[in-house]
Amino acid sequence: xxxxxxxxxxxxxxxxxxxxxxxxxxxxxxxxxxxxxxxxxxxxxxxxxxxxxxxxxxxxxxxxxxxxxxxxxxxxxxxxxxxxxxxxxxxxxxxxxxxxxxxxxxxxxxxxxxxxxxxxxxxxxxxxxxxxxxxxxxxxxxxxxxxxxxxxxxxxxxxxxxxxxxxxxxxxxxxxxxxxxxxxxxxxxxxxxxxxxxxxxxxxxxxxxxxxxxxxxxxxxxxxxxxxxxxxxxxxxxxxxxxxxxxxxxxxxxxxxxxxxxxxxxxxxxxxxxxxxxxxxxxxxxxxxxxxxxxxxxxxxxxxxxxxxxxxxxxxxxxxxxxxxxxxxxxxxxxxxxxxxxxxxxxxxxxxxxxxxxxxxxxxxxxxxxxxxxxxxxxxxxx
Amino acid sequence: xxxxxxxxxxxxxxxxxxxxxxxxxxxxxxxxxxxxxxxxxxxxxxxxxxxxxxxxxxxxxxxxxxxxxxxxxxxxxxxxxxxxxxxxxxxxxxxxxxxxxxxxxxxxxxxxxxxxxxxxxxxxxxxxxxxxxxxxxxxxxxxxxxxxxxxxxxxxxxxxxxxxxxxxxxxxxxxxxxxxxxxxxxxxxxxxxxxxxxxxxxxxxxxxxxxxxxxxxxxxxxxxxxxxxxxxxxxxxxxxxxxxxxxxxxxxxxxxxxxxxxxxxxxxxxxxxx
Numbered sequence: 001x002x003x004x005x006x007x008x009x010x011x012x013x014x015x016x017x018x019x020x021x022x023x024x025x026x027x028x029x030x031x032x033x034x035x036x037x038x039x040x041x042x043x044x045x046x047x048x049x050x051x052x053x054x055x056x057x058x059x060x061x062x063x064x065x066x067x068x069x070x071x072x073x074x075x076x077x078x079x080x081x082x083x084x085x086x087x088x089x090x091x092x093x094x095x096x097x098x099x100x101x102x103x104x105x106x107x108x109x110x111x112x113x114x115x116x117x118x119x120x121x122x123x124x125x126x127x128x129x130x131x132x133x134x135x136x137x138x139x140x141x142x143x144x145x146x147x148x149x150x151x152x153x154x155x156x157x158x159x160x161x162x163x164x165x166x167x168x169x170x171x172x173x174x175x176x177x178x179x180x181x182x183x184x185x186x187x188x189x190x191x192x193x194x195x196x197x198x199x200x201x202x203x204x205x206x207x208x209x210x211x212x213x214x215x216x217x218x219x220x221x222x223x224x225x226x227x228x229x230x231x232x233x234x235x236x237x238x239x240x241x242x243x244x245x246x247x248x249x250x251x252x253x254x255x256x257x258x259x260x261x262x263x264x265x266x267x268x269x270x271x272x273x274x275x276x277x278x279x280x281x282x283x284x285x286x287x288x289x290x291x292x293x294x295x296x297x298x299x300x301x302x303x304x305x306x307x308x309x310x311x312x313x314x315x316x317x318x319x320x321x322x323x324x325x326x327x328x329x330x331x332x333x334x335x336x337x338x339x340x341x342x343x344x345x346x347x348x349x350x351x352x353x354x355x356x357x358x359x360x361x362x363x364x365x366x367x368x369x370x371x372x373x374x375x376x377x378x379x380x381x382x383x
Numbered sequence: 384x385x386x387x388x389x390x391x392x393x394x395x396x397x398x399x400x401x402x403x404x405x406x407x408x409x410x411x412x413x414x415x416x417x418x419x420x421x422x423x424x425x426x427x428x429x430x431x432x433x434x435x436x437x438x439x440x441x442x443x444x445x446x447x448x449x450x451x452x453x454x455x456x457x458x459x460x461x462x463x464x465x466x467x468x469x470x471x472x473x474x475x476x477x478x479x480x481x482x483x484x485x486x487x488x489x490x491x492x493x494x495x496x497x498x499x500x501x502x503x504x505x506x507x508x509x510x511x512x513x514x515x516x517x518x519x520x521x522x523x524x525x526x527x528x529x530x531x532x533x534x535x536x537x538x539x540x541x542x543x544x545x546x547x548x549x550x551x552x553x554x555x556x557x558x559x560x561x562x563x564x565x566x567x568x569x570x571x572x573x574x575x576x577x578x579x580x581x582x583x584x585x586x587x588x589x590x591x592x593x594x595x596x597x598x599x600x601x602x603x604x605x606x607x608x609x610x611x612x613x614x615x616x617x618x619x620x621x622x623x624x625x626x627x628x629x630x631x632x633x634x635x636x637x638x639x640x641x642x643x644x645x646x647x648x649x650x651x652x653x654x655x656x657x
Contacts, residue, residue: 034469055650060468063647065494069461076465079452080432080473084465102455225450225466226473228429232396232445235454243398244445 007056010191019150019180020087023113023173024049026157027085029194032111033059034082036073038066038092042122042177043115046087067092071099075108079233081224083161087113090128091120093135100170101136104258106233107168107212107220109199111160115175123366124178126288126339132172133317139255141262143269144172144317148291150184156314162197163269167261168219174316176339178289178368206230212254213240218261262318271314272323276302280309282378283331285324285348287313289368290337297374304375306382316344321351328355333381337361337374357381391418394428396448403442407602409560409586410440410480410507416563416584417443417476417505420570431474432466434459436488438480438514439588440507457488460495463502468646475502476574481522482512485541489521492543496550496579498644503573503580506543509588510596517591524629527596547581548637554580555637560587561610562633569635578643585609585631 010029017025023046027035035054037047047063054061060077064070067088074084088096093114103110114132118125132144143163147156153175160171200221202209211231214220223229232242237251245251262269276298277283286294291312301308311327313320328334333356336345342362349358361377363369395418404411421428431449435441437456444451450473452462459477467475484492484506495502511529512518518531521541528535544557554576556569566584573580587593587605594600597608609631616634619627 034465036465051648055646055648060646061648062464062468064461064464065490068458069464069491069494072455072458072461073465073468076452076462077469078465079450080466080469082465082469084469098455099458106454224470225432226430226470230396230428230448230450232399232451232453234445234452241398243396 006053009057010188010194012188012190015186015188016183017150017186018045018183019153019175020045020115021049022150022154022186023087023157023175024053025188026154027111027161028053028057029154029188029191030158030161031083031196032085032161034074034077034084035059035086036062036064036070037087038064038070040089040092042117042180043087043089043092043113046113067095068099071096071112074110075099075103078108078110079225083109083165085111085113087115089115089117090125093128093131097135097137101138101140102235103170104136104140105138105235107222107258108170109164109168109222110170111157111164111173112170113157113173113175115177115180117177118366121366122177122181124176124289124339124368125366126176126290127343127364129174129316129338129340130343132174139259141259142172142317143167143169143262144174144315146174146287146313146316147179148287148289148312149179150182150186153179154186154188158194162195165197165199166219166268167265168199168222169262174288176289202229210240211242212238214257214261218257218264266318266322269315270318270320272320273312273314275310275312277309277311277327277330279307280330281332282306282308282382283327283334284308284310284337284374284378285313285327285334286310286337287316287344290339293369293371294337294374296371297378300371300375301378306378308378319347319351324348324351325355328352331356334358335361335374335377335381337369339368340364391415391422394418394421394448395446396451399446402446404439405590407587407589407605408439409509409584409588409605410443412560413440413478413505413507413566413584413586414443414446416566417570420567420574423567424571424574426474426574430472431476432463434462434475434477436479436483438482438512439509440478440480441483443478457483457486457491459483460488460491460500460502460504464495464500467501471501474574477502477504479504479506480513481506481508481510481520481543485521485543492547493550496547496552496581499551499553499578499641501578501643503576503582505570505573506581506583507586508543508583509586509592511588511592513588513591517588517595523596529595530591543583544581544636551579552581552637553578553639553641556635557583557585557631557633559585559609559613559631559633561606565633572638578641585613
């Protein structure tokens with residue numbers, strides 16, 4: 001159980017913690033002061049932890065009547081000035097697409113945790129990886145982070161808030177049953193060792209402020225409701241004043257900027273980690289909980305004489321195209337490891353674009369790959 | 384001759400004008416009623432959040448020079464819940480059509496009323512989905528023709544005020560567009576009320592409900608059609624259910640004070656309820 005009566009935001013120290021609680025502690029450390037969620041397994045411990053912890057640090061907790069209520073309450077609270085989050089699991093994430101589309105179009109910072117499950121069962125799965133990218137209607141980019149451990153659930157939740165605030169957009173923490181319901185070591189640093197970012201604020205008075213005029217990084221400043229700026233937030237195409245506008249030039253410029261601000265800040269948003277890639281001939285690409293058996297398999301392969309290496313995608317969306325392309329230039333073959341019928345592999349093949357063969361290593365039966373399964377795939381491919 | 388600006392125009396967002404309401408639209412009348420109520424209450428528009436979903440009525444916040452939210456069908460109350468919980472100092476008013484309130488957002492209405500969320504919801508009930516072309520709504524009276532009931536409406540209409548009362552709303556009133564004084568007074572009471580306040584205003588839609596259901600696109604015919612079918616609450620108590628079929632009972636149905644919603648989990652030592 002979470003430490004209910006602890007009124008500190010940052011529980012500095014070494015813990016043995018459930019993954020879902022690590023999300024709670026990461027959110028609080030990041031400054032989260034609003035949470036809304038609807039019950040769904042395997043995400044419930046996030047709501048329960050927030051219900052216990054948030055009121056003690058001055059935040060507000062809402063159990064919504066459904067996921068739509070949760071995502072819109074989060075966007076409303078965010079516009080009122082909150083750092084806001086919701087958490088759900090695959091089927092519940094479906095319902096949130098409507099609110100996510102709005103948050104993207106009106107550039108509202110928020111964090112959504114999707115603990116992926118499998119068709120109503122709490123099986124291990126990465127089957128939502130495409131929905132995370134393409135769920136909402138309309139043109140958009142998405143920022144999706146893929147933790148692979150309890151520590152990363154904590155770390156990436158903080159990073160999700162920082163990216164959401166910096167770029168005024170929803171950021172998804174793509175969790176999985178495996179890590180969400182796992183207990184393992186978590187080290188929470190001192191508060192001053194945690195990077196905390198805040199949304200850009202207007203520097204001019206309301207009569208000089210254009211609410212959707214971007215700064216050089218593509219992101220417009222965002223005042224809180226009640227500060228006198230009296231902004232119109234609409235899903236409809238809007239100009240820099242926020243006025244609904246049907247001019248095709250206005251529409252095009254708006255969506256070029258909303259999608260462009262993500263790609264233009266690739267270096268800040270996209271993160272990968274490389275293991276043994278310095279001399280690798282066989283490249284393994286994995287994300288989320290599949291990183292762990294993949295790393296073990298790479299080490300076993302190297303022990304057996306195959307020069308293998310791992311590219312871990314900490315950010316899955318936007319696609320780490322530069323890193324994948326570089327891997328394709330270096331390696332003779334790439335293995336795309338994932339826990340679904342083979343979805344992200346299509347993105348990898350698109351980026352690799354024939355530079356080397358891509359072997360799909362998929363598993364879609366509610367279980368994480370074992371290292372030996374990935375090793376065998378490597379050995380078969382390397383023959 | 385000098386042209387005087389409407390004294391209420393100061394509350395409107397100039398760059399959103401001209402408005403898009405049809406001639407004689409009831410929602411535009413309700414905008415006028417709200418502005419008069421705001422003027423009399425001296426509302427601080429810097430602290431006012433006006434929320435609309437999708438539809439004709441939902442366009443009202445686009446024209447108000449407040450903090451405005453617009454453009455998602457039925458989700459006005461979830462937005463309002465997040466806003467009020469995070470900053471209770473903000474005053475929130477929702478402009479909702481009967482589609483937003485009674486159809487796609489129906490459960491949100493029930494839950495917000497149950498919680499006694501401290502917001503005002505003004506429902507302009509024009510008895511059909513007007514923006515999309517006059518389709519049948521949950522509030523459409525029986526037997527009339529709409530775009531999707533070409534042989535007459537088969538469904539009984541929703542009584543939103545009864546629904547709000549049963550769910551726990553602490554201020555509930557219904558008037559119609561032919562009753563400006565009552566409508567303005569109800570809006571003022573609702574805005575001053577601490578807790579969930581619902582004001583339903585039955586309104587004419589000349590373009591669709593008028594032409595299809597009542598056979599006339601004249602705004603006055605629409606107003607009179609509703610007026611003729613309205614019955615005061617004190618008279619309604621003496622009428623049977625059959626006699627009230629297709630009628631609009633007008634009056635103030637609920638006015639009481641109960642604790643307002645401050646979140647689903649409130650720590651006792653932080654000043655909230657146990």
